[in-house]
Amino acid sequence: MSAVAIRAASADSDTSIKVENVVKRYGTFEAVKGVSFSVANGEIFGLLGPNGAGKSTLIRMMTTLIPITGGKAIVAGHDVEKDPDAVRRMIGVIPQALTSDPDLTVEENLSIYAKLYSVPRAERIKNIDDVLEAVDLTKWRGAQTKTLSGGMRRRLEIARGLVHNPKIFFLDEPTTGLDPVSRVAVWEMLDNLRKTRHLTMLLTTHYMEEADKLCDRIAIVDHGNLVALGTPIELKNSVPGANVVEVHFDRETESWHKRLEGLEGVTSVQAESAGFYRVLTSSGSKTTMQLVELAASLGETLTSLSVQNTTLDDVFIHYTGRQLRDETVKPVFMMPPRPGAQP
């Protein structure tokens, strides 16, 4: 692991989850390769990585769903391998898929899960009221689950995971498949839950924005390895260059890459597509000026130019050498056409 500054949990009593050199093998294929980290009480910890990186495998090992091949995982003070039932009583799990029963009502789904955790009747009724309130589904308690929207169903899944008052909450890609409005609503809800219920949360995601907004610390996982771990700020600061300049030239020439690397303050240049480059620089404003001047001196046209601070995308690219997922680049600043230039 090419580690970044890691804030380790100070003592075991403050630690909710401790994973030590965990390995998962399927035959000869090693899905998780000796991953270690710990999560402090009350912390929101994110596992970030592309599909197939090993995030879900890690979460499944920690939630007792699949056996660990090697290493050790302690959750809520209990060994996942030796005392899985004790672990199960302490955790709430939101799987990636929507698994609430569509034929049952919202309340019935919650009631059945509360019974599976042996929550006494009086407590069960109170807990159901509380979690429905927390996820804003009180008025839908009698509705059949199949009549709910995707966002509401995801909120029901979250309520289901909380109905037995767990100490640690595992969420496997909690906003996958949701529209942007529902996604933001889920983020706000999770943040509120952390504050009001003092939950420790471990979530996997492949949304950079989600990890940035929600998580106290983030672990970047790629090909079964933990490649970076730290707070979002620590991770961003670990990448050389304070700003990212995205520049799109009208046409591609062989010399662009070399010329861009030669600019003052530029620490790295990544070619994204024909004529499109991401430039990491210590000074965004200075590099922008130099780019405009360079294009003008060569008689070339800049189609778009944007300047932004370092993001987790850049962190991910820095540590893995590739993008987390394909995204359309949205320029924040469009260069006006030069007078007399052909459209």
Added chain:
Amino acid sequence: MNRMFAIIEREMRKFFRSPTLMIMSLMMPIMQLVIMGNAFGGKIVGAKVAVVDYDHGPESVRLREAFDSIAANIKTFKTINYDDEVQAREDVRTGRIDAAVIIPAQYSRRVYAQDAPELGLVVDNSDQFMSGSLEAEMQSLVTALTSPVIQPRLANSIALEIVELYPYVNYMKFLLPLTIALAMYISVMIGGGMLYIDDKARGVHEGYLVTPITKIELVFGMNIAGAMKAVLAGICITVIGSLMAGLGVIFHPEALLELFCLIVAGSIAFNGMMFLMMVRVNDPLVPRAMFGVLNTLLLYPSGGMYPVAAFPPWLQAISVIDPFTYCVHGFKAVLLKDGGFVAIQYDLLFLFSFGIGTLLIATPLFKRTL
């Protein structure tokens, strides 16, 4: 224990809210009972039989009057006059008529002379049911015609007195035991097989596995729920089918208790068998691909349609371990023969043992992890 009941509660709520499962497990066997009961149970009516008369004598007239009597009364067949035997044979072959009776020349003279008179009957034996019925009808007619007008004082032939123990059993009644067993099987097939695998594929089981529910609670919860659905299907079909077939046995408390025991035992047996087969399956296509073949493999060797004694030894071996065999035998014993518990004790013993045995084998195979 509460956790096991939570699984049962969830399954039963789903069952009552899923009309597809209820319709499939109840309506399909009822449809089968109605269609097969009427298709196979009837007698031949209105078959077309050609008569080629080369004799035209008094005995041939007597014979034709007997044919007309059949056409007017039990209506098994009606006759059509033909002049040409070759044409009649050809029409039987092509299916325009069902049979042809050839009355040869000199038939009447031979009857009077007691000189081995003969009639010809051309049948299409590719249809065994039709040809068999016409042959039997013609044989009884010929026997009646040749019996002496004055019977001898002392009978010189061996008489067979047939004693039928039970009232006439029509085909719908005959099929009812198989139909009840089939309803329970379909309920288990859909509720315990397909939905079980679908739940696995949808991640519902993943939701169970992260809770503190034990393996035993999970296995028993799912199996008890599956058996309960089959019991409900069995009770419904027993009541509806008995009323449709005109069997009043369901109004006798003792018979009802026997039927209930058989339904419970059969449901446990079918459910245990299905759980054993599906316990390690994850692909939803597998049960769908399997059930057509399984249906044939289990239903036909049961003796519900054809007697087991008519099967080759390897098929008889399948019927020995087939829970359908014992279900059908037990239901027949109660519904058609009023046999009491004595008649079904071995069926109950086998079905309970089979259900518990398969469950005991399947439980260690069930994985508590993904």
